Amino acid sequence: MSDFLKKARVAEQQMRALFPATPLQRNDHLSAKFGADIWLKREDLSPVRSYKIRGALNAMSKALAKTPDQxxxxxxxxxxxxxxxxxxxxxxxxxxxxxxxxxxxxxxxxxxxxxxxxxxxxxxxxxxxxxxxxxxxxxxxxxxGHFLSPFDDKDVIEGQASVAAEAVAQLGRSPDIVVLPVGGGGLSAGITRYLGEVAPKTDIFYVEPAGGTSLAAALAHGGPITLEQVDNFVDGAAVARIGALTFDVLKDTPKDKVRAIPEDRICTTILDMLNVEGVVLEPAGALSVDALKDLRDEIAGKTVVCVTSGGNFDFERLPEVKERAQRYAGLKKYLLLRLPQRPGALKDFLQILGPDDNIARFEYLKKSARNFGSVLIGIETNRPENFDAIFVGLDAGGFAYSDITDDETVAEFVI
The missing domain is CATH 3.40.50.1100 (Rossmann fold)
Incomplete structure (x- = not known):
C-alpha cells in the first residue's frame, strides 16, 4: 500500500468526525435512460453541499498537527x-x-x-x-497565516481522494467507469490516484465546461496554461488554469478521455434532475451526469459512478437556467423583426404562429424608418420543428427578420 493510499484512507476516517459518508445511490431513471447501471456519488449532500469540505478538513488537520499554535x-x-x-x-x-x-x-x-x-x-x-x-x-x-488552496495542494488532493475511498467501499466492487467533473483538478487528481491503486481497471472520464477547458488545454500544451477567456456560468468548475500538482497526476490522461460540455446543455440536465428526480445540482454538480449523453456507447451495460460534486444552486438563477435550456433544445428563439407600421401588420404576424407557439417577449427597440419599426420578439414552442413553419410564414409574408438566438454579442446586449 502506497503512502498516498494510507493517507487518503486516514483522511476518509477523519471525515466521520464531521459527517457520515455521502450516499452512493443507484439512479433508476438514468440507468434506464442510458442502458447502464448508473450510481451517483452524492457530494451535494455533504454538510456544505459539496466535496470541498473534505480537502479543507484534511489540509487544516495536517497544518494543525504540524503547527498546533497555528x-x-x-x-x-x-x-x-x-x-x-x-x-x-x-x-x-x-x-x-x-x-x-x-x-x-x-x-x-x-x-x-x-x-x-x-x-x-x-x-x-x-x-x-x-x-x-x-x-x-x-x-x-x-x-x-496558513493559506488553504482550493485544489493545488497535496493535502487537499488527499482529502478529495476520500470520495473514491467511500464509493468503492459502498459499491462493494470496482466500478467499470467513473465520470468526474474537472475544475482546478483537486477532486479528479485525488480520485485518479486512489483508483489507480485500488481499481486500476476502472475507466475514468473527465468532464469540463466548454467555456473552461483547463485540463484539455494543459494536455495539448504539455503543461498548465492559462486560458485567455473563461465562461463563469459553471462557477464551480470554470477555472482558467489547472493546478500544477493536480496536473502532475493527470498529465498522462488520454485526450479522448476528456470531454467538454456546452454550458447551455448542462442546463437541460439541471432541470431534468430537478423535475424528474427532485435532485438540486449546481452547474458543476451536473457536469458528470450531463456527460452521459456523450458516453452512451462507452457506458452501455456497465457499472458507472458519476460524482455529483455540488448542490449549491441559487434558485434566483433558475430563470436563466430554464432560458438557456430552452435555447439549447431549440424551443425558444429571439428574432429582430422589421414590422411595417400599418394597421393589421401585427395581426398578420400573429397569424403565422401555430397553436403551440407563444410570445415570451415583445419589445419595440426603435423606429428605424417612418414606415417600419424594429421589434425584439422572443418565441417559445414545444417542438423545435415548429420554428420551420414560423420561418416559412415570415418569408412568405415578406417580413424582414434576423434570428439572433445564437449571436452571442447581439443576444447578450438585447436579451
Missing amino acids: DVFVCASAGNHAQGVAYVSKHFGVKGVIFMPVTTPQQKIEKTRIFGGDAIEIRLIGDYFDDTLAAAQAYCAEVG
Missing part, C-alpha cells in the same frame, strides 16, 4: 471552498479569514457566514477573483 487560516473563494473552510474553521475552533470578490452574491456570503459563525471573518475585496486572491495571499503573509 490559529489563522486564509482562503480566497466565492463559493464552495469558502463554505468548506468556514465549516472546518468552526469545527477546529480556529480563525478563518475568507476573502471574497465584492461581486459575490449575498446568498453565498450569508451561507458562508452561517457555516463559520464567530470563527470566521469575511473580507470583500476586488471586482475580479485574481484581485481577491492577491489580497488574500498578501494578508496571509502579513499575519503568518
